[in-house]
Amino acid sequence: MPEGRLFIGTKMYSSWSLRGWLAVRLAGLEVEEVVIPLAGGSTEAVKAATPAGLVPYLEHRGARVWESLAILEYCAEHHPAIWPADPAARATARSIAAEMHAGFRGLRMAMPMTILNRFPGARRTPEALADIARIEAIWREALLDSGGPFLFGAELTGADIMFAPVACRFLTWQPELSATSQAYVDALRAHPLMRRWYDEAAAEPAEWRLPKYETAELA
Ligand SMILES: N[C@@H](CCC(=O)N[C@@H](CS)C(=O)NCC(=O)O)C(=O)O
Numbered sequence: 001m002p003e004g005r006l007f008i009g010t011k012m013y014s015s016w017s018l019r020g021w022l023a024v025r026l027a028g029l030e031v032e033e034v035v036i037p038l039a040g041g042s043t044e045a046v047k048a049a050t051p052a053g054l055v056p057y058l059e060h061r062g063a064r065v066w067e068s069l070a071i072l073e074y075c076a077e078h079h080p081a082i083w084p085a086d087p088a089a090r091a092t093a094r095s096i097a098a099e100m101h102a103g104f105r106g107l108r109m110a111m112p113m114t115i116l117n118r119f120p121g122a123r124r125t126p127e128a129l130a131d132i133a134r135i136e137a138i139w140r141e142a143l144l145d146s147g148g149p150f151l152f153g154a155e156l157t158g159a160d161i162m163f164a165p166v167a168c169r170f171l172t173w174q175p176e177l178s179a180t181s182q183a184y185v186d187a188l189r190a191h192p193l194m195r196r197w198y199d200e201a202a203a204e205p206a207e208w209r210l211p212k213y214e215t216a217e218l219a
Helices: 013-027 045-050 068-078 085-103 105-110 126-146 160-174 179-190 192-202
Strands: 004-009 030-036 056-059 063-066
Touching: 004 045, 013 056, 013 068, 013 085, 013 160, 013 192, 030 045, 056 068, 063 068, 068 105, 068 160, 085 126, 085 160, 105 126, 126 160, 126 179, 160 179, 179 192
Parallel strands: 004 030
Antiparallel strands: 004 056, 056 063
8 A cells, every 4th residue: 555656757857756766766665656747847747746846756654755855865764774874974975965966057957867868979068077077076986985886885875866867867978987987877777776767768658758858959
């Protein structure tokens, strides 16, 4: 019997939904999944179903949670292993998760998540490349400390969840990456929950495709 609902957008495109979904699935919350096809901004069905007009949005045992970082924290209350056990590592993990949540607009604007497509080498804007350099520095430092394959060791944490859509973007747009970053992207892609998300995205109806995310050309 489901204990609530998780509202998300089109799996092909909705990067924030992927974060909320990974957290909820990793925590094992029993919720019904409501997938709303996105219209490319201001989707009426999203506005009608969610407090902030954005997905992801979680309802669980009377709690109403929106914003992906808040959903991550809610899930961590049910599944503490979402954050590293060591307090110093946990502080770093929360810092980089917050940095991802608040920033990297250059990357997000130039290289949207469109996971069924491959556009190698396209849209390497200066702003995107600057963001990628910072992301690679974050990953390098964490992976060096932890030994990988995930940022804080053997298990997926909230920091990995926040960067999972970045791995999707890198698989599509294929900017030049260090061997360390590429290995991390491949580890994320191989995680069972990511495999499930990609499979479910591939099964979405063709009518949900949005032309602006199906091309390497900038509008
Ligand atoms: N800060 C929000 C961002 C959520 C967001 O921008 N979601 C997009 C989809 S990826 C959305 O709902 N857009 C409205 C729409 O497409 O109608 C979060 O962390 O959850």
